[in-house]
Amino acid sequence: MDAQVSLLDQLLGAGLLFDTGVDGLYGRAGVFEDVVAGIERMVIAFGREDQAEVLRFPPGMNRAHFEASGYMKSFPHLAGTVHCFCGDEAAHGQLLGELAKGEDWTHGQKASDIVITPAACYPLYPLVAKRGRLKPQGGLFDLCSYCFRHEPSTDPARMQMFRMREYVRVGSPEQVMAFRQDWIERGKAFVTALELPHEVDLANDPFFGRGGRLASSSQREQGLKFELLIPVNSVVKPTACLSFNYHQDHFGELWGIEQHDGTKAHTACVGFGLERITLALFRHHGFDVKAWPAGVRTALGLA
C-alpha cells in the first residue's frame, strides 16, 4: 500500500472524512469543518486591512461565461458540465428502462446553462467588466466557492470537489504585481503561524496535452505562477496549498475590463486550498485537534 492510500485510509478511519464511493469526493466531519472555519478566519484577518469587496457565487457558473473564459482551450480534461434530462414521457420511459437494466442512461442528458465552477474567481471577471471602468485604485475582491476538477485520485489532497478561497486584485500591472508579492510574504507568515513546513516555488497550471507542455513552460519562463508547498501525502512531491498567480492582461482582454484610463486591466490572485491546508494541519499536528500546539490553536481561533 502506498503512502497516499495510507493517509486517505487513516483520515477515513479516524472519521475526519467520509467515503462516498467516488475517489476525490468526500464528506467532512465537524472537526474537519471547525479547522476549515479557523483557516477562513485567518484568511480574513490576514487581508482585513485591504478591505476587499466580498462576493459569493454558487458553485455553478453561467455556461456562456465559462465558454468565453477559454477554460476548454487549456483544461478540457478538468471541466465538469451540468447535464439534465429534458425529454418527454417516452424518453423518460426509455431512461427508466435503461436504469433498471444497468445500461447507460446518460446519453440523452442535455447540457444545461450551468457549468461547475472550476476556480472561485471565474464568475468574477464578467461582473467586474459589466460595472465599467475601474477606479484609479483598481479593485480587490474576496471570493470563496466549492470548485470542481475532474481528476479522480486516492490522494486526499487532490479532491474533485473542494473549496477555494481567493483574493483577486484588478488594476494596473504595478498594482497587481505589488499585491502578489505582498501575498507571497503574507502566505509564508500565514503557514508559519500554523507551524507548517513549507517552501514557495515557481509553478505551472496543468494545461492539457502536448501543447500544454509549451503553455506550461511559457508560464514558468514568465514567472506567472508561484505555489506555497507543504508536504501532505509525500515529502518528495509536496502539495500546493496556496498559489499566487499573475494573469497579465489575459482576463482584462478577454472580458474587456478597463482601468480608469481605458487601458486593459491586469489581474492577479492568491488562492487558498481550504481542504489542503486543513489536511496539512492534520498530517503534521496529528488527528487530535485538542492536542495541537497552543500557538496553532490560537491562530485558528480554536483555543
Place this chain on the structure above:
Amino acid sequence: MQAEIRAKVLELLGAQVDLKGLSDESDLYDAGLTSFASVQLMLALEDYFGVEFPERMLNRRTFSSIANIIASVNELALEKAA
C-alpha cells in the same frame, strides 16, 4: 523544402498575428502572439510537416520570432529526412 517551410510558417502564423511590418527577428509576443496561439501554431506545424516538437523546443524562445520558428521546423524536417 526550405521555401515550403517558410511559406507554411508565414501562412499559419499569419492566422494568429498581423505580420505587417514584422521582420524575421521581430518579437512575436510583442506583436500579440499569445501563449495559446503559439500552441495552436505548434500543433498545426506538427500536423502539416509530420514532425513532433521535442521537449527541448517546448519553450517561449522557439516561437519568439519568425526566424526561430523556421529554424526549429528546418531542424525537425532534417531530422525526419535523415
